Amino acid sequence: MFNDLVSQFWPSTIDGLALGSIYALIALGYTMVYGVLRLINFAHSEVFMIGTFGALLTLNILGVTGPVSGLTFVGVLFLIAAGAMIASGGTAVLLELVAYRRLRKKGASRLAFLISAIGASLFLQELFALVVIPEGFDRPQAGRIQVPVPALMEKEPLFSIGDAVVRNDKLLVFVGAIVMMIVLDLIVNRTRIGRGIRATAQNPESAVLMGVNIDRVVLMTFLIGGAMAGIAAALYVVEFENTQFFVGFLLGIKAFTAAVMGGIGNLRGALVGGLALGLIEAYGTSMLGSEWQHVIAFSILVLVLMFRPTGILGESLQQARA
């Protein structure tokens, strides 16, 4: 068991970091919305799922069917990222407008928000399984199985660490996630809308008094979180080359776990939590076997919430949880 861990250590580390960076990007959406609204946006997993289909749609429109290289690759990558960001960000904004805003105005209970989110989540999943995938992606009768995504890059080893080979796709995912994290950090800490977001997270009433337009801030929060999920979705389809209507469910819960692990409401915490969860899962899988991968993640979630619900870095986008 531990021999497996030792012999697989470096390959596991690389896999874990790549998967963990996708968790981290999705976790941002949970963490931002939680920071501002103290609401777990349960439907965020579907925001990610729709992002993967946005990326696939962009590929179909571009007519890319096989690996491309050089500048074409960079261009295609940017376009599918943009397509996924539009799809995801749009979905997140729609969710806020349709499923949450009315409840917010009514000052509804947390239960109402969560149930509305579950409803929206089920609705979007089934919408894709029943309508969008069969019709929009020309797969009649097959809405519930995996949809293959054309490979965008030749996956080849770049260099090796220890006895493990680092492939270009894994490096791309990792670097892409880190870059987006830095961009987001700059947005939240340096821009006007970022200041609005932080102000609302700290004290919504004072923020209103200081002239912050809360509805706009909330909308931007959903938009930015959704766009990050879109980036994650684009990287996901490049790395795994498939998607399905159900893809968001597990990834969503794991990203939420990552957000909680890092300290929900804390943007840097999402990165730390995502990478930590990815690594733990990868090491655990190399010890116990891949069929236990999800059980490991769920157990981590339960354990973290039991022993350190404030997460590794604590909550920082707003004050401590009420």
Added chain:
Amino acid sequence: MSHSKNTTGIGPVRAAMRKITTPFDEMRDWWGRAPGWVRWTVYGLVIVAALLAPSDSVGAFMSPESDWATILFYPIGVFVLLAIGLNVVVGQAGLLDLGFVAFFAIGGYVMAVIGTELGWNFWEIIVVAVLISSLSGIILGAPTLRLRGDYLAIVTLGFGEIVRLVAQNTDAIGGPRGINSIPHPPDMSDIEIIPDLQPFTYGVIDPRPYYYLLVALCVLVIIFARRLEKSRVGRAWAAIREDEDAAEIMGVPTFRFKLLAFAIGAAIGGATGTVFAAKMISIVPNNFPFILSATILAAVVLGGSGNLPGVILGAFLVGWLPERFRGFEDYRVLLFGGVLVLMMIVRPQGLLPSRQRSAEFAEGSGMGGMGAEVATPTAKAEVSSR
């Protein structure tokens, strides 16, 4: 942080109650004033109706396309019993449990494992199953019930998935293939009440005896839940649901009562699982997916969380409608999702809410009011002028 303050002089709850009176409420008031014999007659009629339900003439209307008695057992009967169990947790104590199916699964697997390995009979096993599932409720609850609201929801969701995945990965209990040839309950007597109906003979073909078993369990559980609701325990749950901090300050040992709600809910879920496994002969891990938890929760919320008749109605509708309108079966979950969102916007208290819960929802405080703090100033003003 901020609860909406009422400025009109009457108490906020009463003001909210006045605002939301509907024909349902008038019916409920009549029911509240009705003398004992009327109530008992109605109870009697309801039970008789439940016993007569699996007849062919009813089935011809209720489910022309599939065997009505089978549907009455699963999904309808099972959903009703599960919903009553979940209602204790969600409706009464106000704890959001997204992994309720775990206890259903545990009950089912206890029946399957003990029934096939040790050869005990159903009546012995159901006792053990209830104990084990409520114990698992306590084991899950003890560390997690200190968490609030939506955290608890996610942890329970995780737990539900852990139970299913562990069952899937453990070869000792059949792995993904599950467990076969689970024994039926022993026959209690082979009397025939009407031709072809032996209500106490549990075989493979006739689903009606199992349905009657569920009805009997439902009646027992309803009486139990009802007595609890009217007791000190029920009042403690209501207090926790409305404002946990206030309850704690008033001397309610909130943690212990939350644990109790979890254990009772789990026990009911476990008992349902036992009957389910005994009827189905074989169970597989995929009988217990997350979507089942969500469905039962939808039933509770749709019917009117916290109000037993409402919850039963909700579970009945959620179990029956997809079977009645088979053509829409594919769209069942889609509609569910849409209806859930719509319900939360239009009528968050459910179809048949209890009056207390309607008031709580109208006031927006139940289960930790939120969102008010992020509402715009105009919206807040609207809230306070009510």
